[in-house]
Every structure is written in C-alpha cells, then in structure tokens.
Amino acid sequence: MERLRQDDPARIGEFTTLARLDADGSRGVPERRYLARSADGGHTVLAFLPSPGGDPARWAAEAQQAARLTQPGFWPVGQLGGTPAFPWHSSPYRPALPLPAVLAAYGGPLPEALVRTLGGTLAEALASAHVLGIVHGGVCPAGVLLTACGPLLSCFGATRATPPAGASPAQATGLETGCLAPELAAGGPVDRAADVYALGAVLAYAATGHTVPERQEIPAGLRDVITVCRSRDPQGRPEPARVLAELLPGAAYGALTGSTEPVPLPGRVVEALSRQSAEVLAAALPTQGH
Known part of the structure; x- marks a missing residue:
C-alpha cells in the first residue's frame, strides 16, 4: 500500500x-x-x-x-x-496491482508467456465490449489492474474527458501519450480502433517497460502483433478477437475473462x-x- x-x-x-x-x-x-x-x-x-x-x-x-457494463474482464x-x-x-x-506496480515488483519487463496471457485476456474483454457498441476509451498500463485470476480493465472513458483550453487529451487525463492513437492526438473521436492502438501500447509496456519502444526492443514473438496494433492507420489495426488469436492460438473465446482460477504469476x-x-x-x- x-x-x-x-x-x-x-x-x-x-x-x-x-x-x-x-x-x-x-x-x-x-x-x-x-x-x-x-x-x-x-x-x-x-x-x-x-x-x-x-x-x-x-x-x-x-x-x-x-x-452498466457487466461483462467479465472489467473492474x-x-x-x-x-x-x-x-x-x-x-x-x-x-x-490488485496496477500494471506499473507489477513490473516494479517483478523487477522489469514481464515474461513473454505472461504478456500473452495478459494481452489475450484484455483483448477478449475489449471484444466483448465492442460487440455491444461500447468503446473503453481509457486503456493504458495504469488502467490494467492485475488480480490473482488475471487482469481487469479500469479507467473507463479516460480519454473522453474534455481537456482545458490549450491542453491535449493526454494532459487532461494524465494518460501517457504513447497510449493515444495518432487520430486522437489530432482531435479525432474515440473509437474501437483507438482501443486497439492503446492495447498495443499496453502490450509494449508489459514486454519492454515502455509504451513506445523501438521495434527491436520488443521480443521477436510479440513484435508483429504489437506493431500492427500500433499502426498509424486505424484501418490497419486488427479487431481485438484477432489479437486474442495471435497471442493465444486455440484459446476458447470467453474462457479467459470469465475464469475464476488463478493464473500463473511470477513469485x-x-x-x-x-x-x-x-x-x-x-x-x-x-x-x-x-
């Protein structure tokens, strides 16, 4: 505490x-x-x-x-x-620990297997919200709270806060600029593609300790999925369900966010x-x- x-x-x-x-x-x-x-x-x-x-x-x-969002995967x-x-x-x-505190406890970036589990669970949560037409709008490392049974998303709608005159969305909300999709930084609306961009930033942070790492810093097994999530072109970003499939091939949809079993975590x-x-x-x- x-x-x-x-x-x-x-x-x-x-x-x-x-x-x-x-x-x-x-x-x-x-x-x-x-x-x-x-x-x-x-x-x-x-x-x-x-x-x-x-x-x-x-x-x-x-x-x-x-x-009103009662789907599993959200705080x-x-x-x-x-x-x-x-x-x-x-x-x-x-x-529960915010993701930055998780990296601090572990002593650095997380193992690739854990990053895949975290990312897959978060992708599944976003997919369930997007199906209902709901955009999270506040995905960021601090907004991920890790429990013994896996991660939950909080900080709902953070990027939709109205910034003071002359302030950027990041300045208004405290979000790291690396989590803001380029179209949001330019004043565009928050949409599903922006959630995927922010998910890519969270994956990058978990794997490297930075939301905007150099490509070569990202572990090879995660490099492609993180890069495509963080595409500057919103149309080039995958749907969350596709991110889940890339991170955890063969995972049954709905099995991650609804699980009540502890996930393997470092000691x-x-x-x-x-x-x-x-x-x-x-x-x-x-x-x-x-």
Missing part, C-alpha cells in the same frame, strides 16, 4: 481512506484510486475519484456508463456517490499481491486529525 499525502481526502463518502493504490510519481494514472474502509470496519473498498483538473461531470458520466463499478463537484465510485476490495508478483492483502487486513483506520 502507498501512504496517504496531505492533499489526499480523509474520507470518500462513508469510507475512510487508508492508502493510495498508486505509488508517488506514478505516470499515466488518469484517475485517483484509494483503498478505503467503512467506519465499522466491515467493508473495505477500492474507491475511484476523477483526477485533479479533470472534468468531474464527464468522469461521473463515464462511471455511470461503466456501471466493476459498484457504488456511485458524491456530488457534481466531487463524484466517486467504489467496489469491494480484492488484491515476486504473487508476493506483492499477498503483501498488499496482508497490509490492508492489518490497516487501522486513521485517527481523527489525519
């Missing part, structure tokens, strides 16, 4: 904040995320707030849309609350998830005056 700072809220609705999910200085985090607990100690949640300087109304609207939006100026949503806590990542769980369990509510 990451310690609270003085500018962090002491309470989010009826929950008292315990810690931040994201480490100090984390890049590309398009919203604020906290571990929090009810006053009676009976409920621990992961609570989400819009990023400072973002558009709270637009963020709240995206959260409401995400709450659930449970309770919605707050005011127009201070909206929030929360869901029951489960041990150091399992240790980091276990440590977070233990720290949350042992955390005491802050004393008044925090």
Whole structure:
C-alpha cells in the first residue's frame, strides 16, 4: 500500500481512506484510486475519484456508463456517490496491482508467456465490449489492474474527458501519450480502433517497460502483433478477437475473462499481491486529525 499525502481526502463518502493504490510519481494514472474502509470496519473498498483538473461531470458520466457494463474482464463499478463537484465510485476490495506496480515488483519487463496471457485476456474483454457498441476509451498500463485470476480493465472513458483550453487529451487525463492513437492526438473521436492502438501500447509496456519502444526492443514473438496494433492507420489495426488469436492460438473465446482460477504469476508478483492483502487486513483506520 502507498501512504496517504496531505492533499489526499480523509474520507470518500462513508469510507475512510487508508492508502493510495498508486505509488508517488506514478505516470499515466488518469484517475485517483484509494483503498478505503467503512467506519465499522466491515467493508473495505477500492474507491475511484476523477483526477485533479479533470472534468468531474464527464468522469461521473463515464462511471455511470461503466456501471452498466457487466461483462467479465472489467473492474466493476459498484457504488456511485458524491456530488457534481466531487463524484466517486467504489467496489469491494480484492488484491490488485496496477500494471506499473507489477513490473516494479517483478523487477522489469514481464515474461513473454505472461504478456500473452495478459494481452489475450484484455483483448477478449475489449471484444466483448465492442460487440455491444461500447468503446473503453481509457486503456493504458495504469488502467490494467492485475488480480490473482488475471487482469481487469479500469479507467473507463479516460480519454473522453474534455481537456482545458490549450491542453491535449493526454494532459487532461494524465494518460501517457504513447497510449493515444495518432487520430486522437489530432482531435479525432474515440473509437474501437483507438482501443486497439492503446492495447498495443499496453502490450509494449508489459514486454519492454515502455509504451513506445523501438521495434527491436520488443521480443521477436510479440513484435508483429504489437506493431500492427500500433499502426498509424486505424484501418490497419486488427479487431481485438484477432489479437486474442495471435497471442493465444486455440484459446476458447470467453474462457479467459470469465475464469475464476488463478493464473500463473511470477513469485515476486504473487508476493506483492499477498503483501498488499496482508497490509490492508492489518490497516487501522486513521485517527481523527489525519
């Protein structure tokens, strides 16, 4: 868990904040995320707030849309609350690490087999949303939360936030520019092809530690699929189902995001998830005056 700072809220609705999910200085985090607990100690949640300087109304609207998306593969939006100026949503806590924290725990880029599993699961989740005509619009490394049973997508709709005058979408949301498709950086609309471009950036990050690596940095087995996902031409990008087939040939569609079985994870990542769980369990509510 990451310690609270003085500018962090002491309470989010009826929950008292315990810690931040994201480490100090984390890049590309398009919203604020906290571990929090009810006053009676009976409920621990992961609570989400819009990023400072973002558009709270637009963020709240995206959260409401995400709450209606019940497909597996997405971090659930449970309770919605707050005011127009201070909206929030929360869901029951489960041990989860943002992808940057996963690489930090592992000590560098992830093994190719794990990158394939992560990417295939995320591709399957996007495919299920796209079939319904829903675009995620916020795929990025920080938006991928890894649990013991695999990755879940959060940060729904991050790139749809309305930027202040003179600011780019990346500046407005905190997203890394490497996750923004060229057409979005030019002011174009968010669509399914933009989700695939961002998925390619996430795969690149997991495999190299960078969202915009040089081609030769990418492991040979992943080079072609990452490159085609990150094509500058939206029409040249594959559908998510095709990305799944490239990453995990023969995988049964629907078997990844709906799985409740643990996925094979490196020992150091399992240790980091276990440590977070233990720290949350042992955390005491802050004393008044925090």
